Amino acid sequence: MDSSMTAENNTEHSACRISCDSEFLRKSATFSGVSPEVIKLFAYLSSRRSFKAGDYLIAQGEKANQAFFVVKGTVEITVHHRNKEIVLQELEAHAFFGELALLAKFQWFFNARAKDDLEVIVIDQKTFQKVIEKFPESKDLLTERVIQARVDRLVQQTAFMIDTFLDPEADKSSAAIV
Amino acid sequence: MADTDITKRSLFYWVYNRYRGLQVLLLVIIVVSLFFRVFPLEMQRRIINVAINLKMIDKLYLYCVLYMGAVLIAGLLKYLTNTMQMMIGQKILIGMRKELYQHILQLPLPFFHRTQTGTIISALTAELTAIATFLGGALAVPITSILTFFTFLGFMIYLNPLLGLLTMLIYPFEMAVIPLLQRWYNKYNRKRVATTRTLASVVNESVTGIHEVQGNASYILEQGKLDRLVKKIYSLMTKLFIFKYGIKFSNNLFQSIGPFLLFLIGGYMAIHGEFTIGALVAFLSAYEKVYDPWKEVIEYYQSYQDARVRYKQIMTLFAYQPEFLLEPLEKREVFNLKGEISATNLNYWVNDSVQLLQDISFQIKPGNHVALVGFSGSGKSTLSLLLSQLYRISSGSLKIDNHEISDLTKRDLARNVANVAQHPFIFTGTVRDNLLYASNTLQKDGLIEAIPSPQEQMEMIREVGLEEDTLRWGLRSVIPLEKAAQMRESFLKMREVIHHELRNEFTQAIEFYDAHTFLHHQPIATNLIFGTYGGAYHVDKFITNQQFRSFLSTTGLEKKLLDLGLIIARSTIEFLGDFRADEYFFQGSPMSQARFDHYEALVKRAAKIEFDQLKSKELESFLQLALDFTPGIHKIHTLNKQFEDDILRGRSQFLKQVADIDLDECRDGAIQTAILPISDIEKQARTTTSYTPFCFNQYLFNRTLRDNILFGTVINQELIREKLGTLALEVFKKHGLLDDIMEIGLDFHVGSKGDNLSGGQKQKLALARAFLKHAPILIMDEATASLDNRSQARIQNYIETRLRGNTTVIAVVHRLDMISGYDHIIVMKDGKIVEAGNYQNLIEQQGVLYGLVNDS
Numbered sequence A: 001m002d003s004s005m006t007a008e009n010n011t012e013h014s015a016c017r018i019s020c021d022s023e024f025l026r027k028s029a030t031f032s033g034v035s036p037e038v039i040k041l042f043a044y045l046s047s048r049r050s051f052k053a054g055d056y057l058i059a060q061g062e063k064a065n066q067a068f069f070v071v072k073g074t075v076e077i078t079v080h081h082r083n084k085e086i087v088l089q090e091l092e093a094h095a096f097f098g099e100l101a102l103l104a105k106f107q108w109f110f111n112a113r114a115k116d117d118l119e120v121i122v123i124d125q126k127t128f129q130k131v132i133e134k135f136p137e138s139k140d141l142l143t144e145r146v147i148q149a150r151v152d153r154l155v156q157q158t159a160f161m162i163d164t165f166l167d168p169e170a171d172k173s174s175a176a177i178v
Numbered sequence B: 001m002a003d004t005d006i007t008k009r010s011l012f013y014w015v016y017n018r019y020r021g022l023q024v025l026l027l028v029i030i031v032v033s034l035f036f037r038v039f040p041l042e043m044q045r046r047i048i049n050v051a052i053n054l055k056m057i058d059k060l061y062l063y064c065v066l067y068m069g070a071v072l073i074a075g076l077l078k079y080l081t082n083t084m085q086m087m088i089g090q091k092i093l094i095g096m097r098k099e100l101y102q103h104i105l106q107l108p109l110p111f112f113h114r115t116q117t118g119t120i121i122s123a124l125t126a127e128l129t130a131i132a133t134f135l136g137g138a139l140a141v142p143i144t145s146i147l148t149f150f151t152f153l154g155f156m157i158y159l160n161p162l163l164g165l166l167t168m169l170i171y172p173f174e175m176a177v178i179p180l181l182q183r184w185y186n187k188y189n190r191k192r193v194a195t196t197r198t199l200a201s202v203v204n205e206s207v208t209g210i211h212e213v214q215g216n217a218s219y220i221l222e223q224g225k226l227d228r229l230v231k232k233i234y235s236l237m238t239k240l241f242i243f244k245y246g247i248k249f250s251n252n253l254f255q256s257i258g259p260f261l262l263f264l265i266g267g268y269m270a271i272h273g274e275f276t277i278g279a280l281v282a283f284l285s286a287y288e289k290v291y292d293p294w295k296e297v298i299e300y301y302q303s304y305q306d307a308r309v310r311y312k313q314i315m316t317l318f319a320y321q322p323e324f325l326l327e328p329l330e331k332r333e334v335f336n337l338k339g340e341i342s343a344t345n346l347n348y349w350v351n352d353s354v355q356l357l358q359d360i361s362f363q364i365k366p367g368n369h370v371a372l373v374g375f376s377g378s379g380k381s382t383l384s385l386l387l388s389q390l391y392r393i394s395s396g397s398l399k400i401d402n403h404e405i406s407d408l409t410k411r412d413l414a415r416n417v418a419n420v421a422q423h424p425f426i427f428t429g430t431v432r433d434n435l436l437y438a439s440n441t442l443q444k445d446g447l448i449e450a451i452p453s454p455q456e457q458m459e460m461i462r463e464v465g466l467e468e469d470t471l472r473w474g475l476r477s478v479i480p481l482e483k484a485a486q487m488r489e490s491f492l493k494m495r496e497v498i499h500h501e502l503r504n505e506f507t508q509a510i511e512f513y514d515a516h517t518f519l520h521h522q523p524i525a526t527n528l529i530f531g532t533y534g535g536a537y538h539v540d541k542f543i544t545n546q547q548f549r550s551f552l553s554t555t556g557l558e559k560k561l562l563d564l565g566l567i568i569a570r571s572t573i574e575f576l577g578d579f580r581a582d583e584y585f586f587q588g589s590p591m592s593q594a595r596f597d598h599y600e601a602l603v604k605r606a607a608k609i610e611f612d613q614l615k616s617k618e619l620e621s622f623l624q625l626a627l628d629f630t631p632g633i634h635k636i637h638t639l640n641k642q643f644e645d646d647i648l649r650g651r652s653q654f655l656k657q658v659a660d661i662d663l664d665e666c667r668d669g670a671i672q673t674a675i676l677p678i679s680d681i682e683k684q685a686r687t688t689t690s691y692t693p694f695c696f697n698q699y700l701f702n703r704t705l706r707d708n709i710l711f712g713t714v715i716n717q718e719l720i721r722e723k724l725g726t727l728a729l730e731v732f733k734k735h736g737l738l739d740d741i742m743e744i745g746l747d748f749h750v751g752s753k754g755d756n757l758s759g760g761q762k763q764k765l766a767l768a769r770a771f772l773k774h775a776p777i778l779i780m781d782e783a784t785a786s787l788d789n790r791s792q793a794r795i796q797n798y799i800e801t802r803l804r805g806n807t808t809v810i811a812v813v814h815r816l817d818m819i820s821g822y823d824h825i826i827v828m829k830d831g832k833i834v835e836a837g838n839y840q841n842l843i844e845q846q847g848v849l850y851g852l853v854n855d856s
């Protein structure tokens, strides 16, 4: 029953592999203007992963070494604080998160949790380093993009928190204690 | 058997007291064989003097036959006696080694602190073996040699008394010279034995400390230590051989004087007709024969000296007495002690000069829990070792239930005291072997009726917090055939639980082996045969399998696969051409980096000529790529739906035609029993060609338990680790299946000295081993030091609840926040007790303990 569904899912995205994934990455803000060769290499070295609602992609405190592009579904970014899990942000298709893991070694300071059926493209740190090594001319642009993504995220999350702070009633559902 | 102290026995003690019957038999056989050695000489004389001289052909035949017969029998008897000698030697050696090993195991600890392990090993192995060769013939050889010697001598005197006595003149000279040379030989031999031992110790030490050696790359340093010894041994050996062959040379020299006298005097007598030619020939033969036993005596003498030197050195090494008796002198039952412990004015010195403990007195009621605390080096470990009879007090008194500890036997202690050392030792073997180490001994000695049941074992594993580790060990193991066959049902039930109850949760993490589904995370080859073939996957097994190959060609799949292989080769070469130097980029292709150049040349060739004009080896290269291609991992190519369907059709055909299995039955689990009977599987598993299909009711004997339960490919490791692993275990527990995994985990091999375990796991295992003994007294020396906080608390909790009131606990405790749960606290400093009492009082006193607690 279920398995046949998964099988179809698999064939659906396996129909175009590198080209589909490059197409997807090319459309993301992070890769706009990056040479198609580089994007293609990323597409080749990345992998797709699916999750179900409630599954954790990132767990606070674990070693960070992967970044994610949302292909389908919604991700919740949360933090553990005083024994509660608080939702900071929701990310939809084409969002890019975990980006800092490509540049630095640290432990995750937040969680990422699937809100519904989720599909992501995963790029790991080593891949990023290897590609940059082969295409040094792309290094500055890519690094800048990663930092830009981080800044955008910070701005959005701050806004989200201030909203919740100013109007606690409005968003009770998403900032709910889990 | 407990006659005299083993180390005081002489070398000949073993000869006189062991296998006397066999040795007498040996002697008899040798005496008999003597006759057959002299007899041919008499025949020689008669052949010449009688048969030839008197020209009697029939006598000639007779004597010749008798001569040959006697020589043959003598040879056979020699063969028999040699074998018997060896056998007797080895038999004596067995006993010697056994008794000596028992003796060594019981020696006091200080002996082991002084003595290098390598020395003990070399003494017990090579050195003893060398002695055995001597022991076998220790009695028979000298007796027979001397007998033979005099027999031939007698024969010679019988032929001609004057000549006979003359030729004997040389032997007294030899008897003076040879022992002189031998004494020098012995001196160097002693040095050699000692140096060889040092060599063994050096090797043993660097092997034991291999972490340190490799960590510091101190190879040259360690090599240097060895080189010095090797050089020394070389120079000693050279000297040894100079003397050894010196003895041989002098012997030969003296021997050649004999014939000289014989020819001179015997020839003279023969010319003057006082001696027959026949007698002269027989005399010459006898002279040569007399040399044999003489040579044997010399050799015997040499090997006796050699063995004596070695033996003495071995026995001196171990010439210590066990400090405690194993069993009481007067027969009595092993005590069942209550666990009351008292010390009065106890002192302990080492080497009669350094005092480690001074004037220790305390009183512990049965069932009380006592913490020993104090500065490091204050004597806590020493005290705990005295309590377990590992050391012996120098003066004062140390009692358990009013028995002086020194009066108790080792068995009493073994029954009543459990012990956990600071760095516990884990033996090579399984987790279970270690867990039951103490219980097994008690059971062998008849001190407990039965070893703890599997239920109790698992209970204890849980108590010390090893449950998860044990489950992991269980899941990781490839279970031996018999065991797997026995427990198959239970493992298949787990598979069913995953596939039926937890299917939804697992679909994201596992690609199940579904007979009707193309497996994206398995190579095409596995997709086709839908099973495992000869253990780990390797494409060569498929390429070289004729049955598989003919299946591919008759179904037309081969052509499709060759095309696929070519496409993959082309796109890999095109895509990775610029990155060919870096292996990392090959992760998305079935082509290995090492084969890139090979395929590049092949693709070029394939572009020039027709595909089917390629050599079959070349075609195989393409086939290999296609069979290895795993769509879920190798992004270099995308399979279309139609190709997947072709593979699925191929799978169905393969199962039907080659394996004779119906795909639907396979999938639904209608195939109820193992497709092969267990005996066949066993046979096949030993060859490399066992095939096991992925049928739902089929246990995969050459895969891990985890693979068998999940019955699919893990595609999201994190999900399993983070969430699904725990979930599955919970459900298994609900079904009562968990113990079966534990059971397998208990058979996990801990590696040499437990090297496959972490420090914490070793410590927990040692704790479980001690707890499982259920002894009335438990002694722990910083037994939880290498555990994390949670595990420490868990153990502490076990002690405080399960052992309260029924076990006297003496624990050296390093974490002062743990001691409030103890009834009594003894604070030590510089080998003395500086404070004792209950926690509350000591804290209120604001004395030493107060200071310690507030410092930390």
Ligand SMILES: Nc1ncnc2c1ncn2[C@@H]1O[C@H](COP(=O)(O)OP(=O)(O)O)[C@@H](O)[C@H]1O
Residues within 6 Å of the ligand: B113, B350, B354, B356, B374, B375, B376, B377, B378, B379, B380, B381, B382, B383
């Ligand atoms: N065989 C020995 N010979 C000489 N000194 C020893 C010997 N064994 C232990 N010691 C010394 O005895 C003291 C007490 O050791 P120990 O009982 O291990 O202390 P603790 O367990 O309290 O840290 C230490 O100073 C140690 O160096």
Ligand SMILES: [Mg+2]
Residues within 6 Å of the ligand: B380, B381, B382, B422, B781
């Ligand atoms: Mg100590």
